[in-house]
Amino acid sequence: GAVVSQHPSRVICKSGTSVKIECRSLDFQATTMFWYRQFPKQSLMLMATSNEGSKATYEQGVEKDKFLINHASLTLSTLTVTSAHPEDSSFYICSASSPTSAEQYFGPGTRLTVT
Amino acid sequence: GESVGLHLPTLSVQEGDNSIINCAYSNSASDYFIWYKQESGKGPQFIIDIRSNMDKRQGQRVTVLLNKTVKHLSLQIAATQPGDSAVYFCAETFMTTDSWGKLQFGAGTQVVVTP
Numbered sequence: 135g136a137v138v139s140q141h142p143s144r145v146i147c148k149s150g151t152s153v154k155i156e157c158r159s160l161d162f163q164a165t166t167m168f169w170y171r172q173f174p175k176q177s178l179m180l181m182a183t184s185n186e187g188s189k190a191t192y193e194q195g196v197e198k199d200k201f202l203i204n205h206a207s208l209t210l211s212t213l214t215v216t217s218a219h220p221e222d223s224s225f226y227i228c229s230a231s232s233p234t235s236a237e238q239y240f241g242p243g244t245r246l247t248v249t
Numbered sequence: 250g251e252s253v254g255l256h257l258p259t260l261s262v263q264e265g266d267n268s269i270i271n272c273a274y275s276n277s278a279s280d281y282f283i284w285y286k287q288e289s290g291k292g293p294q295f296i297i298d299i300r301s302n303m304d305k306r307q308g309q310r311v312t313v314l315l316n317k318t319v320k321h322l323s324l325q326i327a328a329t330q331p332g333d334s335a336v337y338f339c340a341e342t343f344m345t346t347d348s349w350g351k352l353q354f355g356a357g358t359q360v361v362v363t364p
Contacts, residue, residue, distance in 0.1 A: 140292075168351070175257050177338060177354045178293070227292050236281045236342050236349035240292035 136162045138230050140241035147218055147248055154214045155244045157228030163208035164230030168238060169201070172225040184211055218248040257336060259359040268326040272339035272355045277320065279341035281349070284313060284324045287336045287357075296324070296337075326360075334362045 137160040147153050157167060166185050170178040182198075184190040184205035192198045202214040211230075215222055225245055229238035262268045274282070280301035285293035299306045299313045299322075306313050312325040322339050339355040 138292075166348075177356050180351055183351060225290075229292075231349070233348055236344070236352075237283065237295060237298065238352060240285075240294070243290070243292045245290070 136160075136230065136239040138164075138228065138239045138241040140226075140228055140244050142244060143242060144245045145247070147246070149219055149248055150217055152214055152216045153218055153246060154212055155226055155228075155246075157211045157213070157230070157241050159209050159230040159239070162230075162232060162239075164211075165208065165233050166231050167205055167211040168229045168231070169203060169211075169213050170227045170229070172227060172243075178227060181213075215246065218246070220248045222246065223248045257357050257359045259361060261361045261363060262329045262333075264329060264331060264362050264364050266329055268324075268329045268333070268360060270324045270326075270337050270358045270360065272322040272324075272358075274320050274322060274339065274341045274353075274355070276341060276343065276353065277317075278343045279353075280343050281341070282313070282315060282322050283340045283342075283352070284311075284322075285338045285340060285354075286333075287338065289335075293338060329360075329362050331362050331364070334360055336360070 139158045141156045169181045172178050181196045182190045182192045184203050186205050190203040205211040227243045229240045231238045283298045284296040287293045297308045297313050310327045314323045336357045338357045340352040342352050343350045
């Protein structure tokens with residue numbers, strides 16, 4: 135299957151700072167990328183869908199000004215958690231897909247800890 | 250899929266036995282289903298998929314069964330091995346006019362393989 139990478143894999147930041155997470159599709163052009171959040175022992179919760187070159191579509195209850203998503207190219211999407219707080223600590227996972235396939239290729243995830 | 254809960258159901262299986270993981274999905278319009286495996290601290294990995302025009306599909310050591318009448322999906326793992334220990338998620342989606350809808354994930358099942 136296609137390869138999707140995320141960077142960093144783990145990040146610890148202080149409350150009030152911003153953190154940027156990168157998601158890259160390494161071997162195909164991802165017209166659509168998805169950002170998920172996962173708490174321990176829970177399922178994946180979709181935060182937003184981003185299409186290359188356009189604004190992201192956020193799920194209900196997800197603050198777009200807090201979770202900034204940029205999908206500037208067919209291989210890169212970024213999620214910036216602005217003014218992070220301890221409750222933002224979570225496992226953030228991205229995935230990528232092409233228009234012709236329902237399958238999503240997932241990245242390895244980023245563990246964010248806000249102290 | 251099933252509603253998200255705070256406690257993952259757990260299936261304990263003896264090494265070498267067969268595992269059956271169940272999933273009830275909610276959207277009768279869903280026409281594509283995927284099983285993912287997620288190991289601790291990693292992103293989900295594709296295992297097998299099935300379209301709604303099929304009721305069974307087999308892969309290597311895995312079989313997916315789909316019963317659209319009762320909106321039920323199952324994943325069977327033959328001769329379960331220690332490396333099969335993980336959380337397994339079902340996901341459903343449907344085709345819109347020109348693209349696939351977002352994936353809806355089930356709550357997940359923790360599989361623990363005992364020696």
